[in-house]
Amino acid sequence: IITWNTMLQAFAQNGHLDDSKDLFDSMPERDTTSWNLMLQAFADDGSLQQARDVLQNMPQPDVVSWNIMLGAYCQNGYVEECKRAFDEMPNPSIVSWTTLLTVYANEGFLEEAMALFLKIPDLNVVSCTAMVRAYALKGKIEEAKWTFDQIREPDIVAKTTLMQAYSQAGYLSLALEMFEDILSRDTIAWNAIIAALVENGHINDAIRMFKKMPAKDSSSWATMFTAYAQCGNLDAASFLFEIMPCRD
């Protein structure tokens, strides 16, 4: 059954919804994980009604099933539906709480996010980071920092989130300070600091960082393209294009 589920996951991840359905129907047996994978496939496809049907009809929905449904509402910006499902589910986990917090943050419901945050039973680095972002999106830098400081061991995601918050609020030096504080920087952290430099008008520093970063992905290149485009340096942009290794 694990083998079947692994295959189902592979189809689902590649976005082959029809193949996923066929495989699911032809499986000799299905456990809750199989159903959850199918649920996730519908969710990723944006077929929320189908996802709802699966959740309501599957034999043994568990907390993961509900979390997938919450995640689907979250990704589509359905705040009310997300809250309703959250209230309806039997035993919300920390993932459920964080998902609801995230949809509040993304849709600009800061008051609701704050109230929810206070009720979360077992705060962890993920839920706190989601709250940091909720504040950051509203420009509440001090509150974001205060929430960040509640994290016992801030990881790279938490640090990058705060770094981005500083940058967007115009505190470039604080953003750079955060970047220095990140020991093993991943590509997202590099991309974030480059975008921060660009946003704050330090194109040349951005270029230096871009050259220094070990592994560039499509976001790195895209950030530099728009940087050049925004300052009207189309020659540099086309030069970038030429030296860019053909990738995604």
Add this chain to the structure above:
RNA sequence: AUUCAGGUAG
């Protein structure tokens, strides 16, 4: 290492 939540760019 069979499924679910937080960070950059798009």
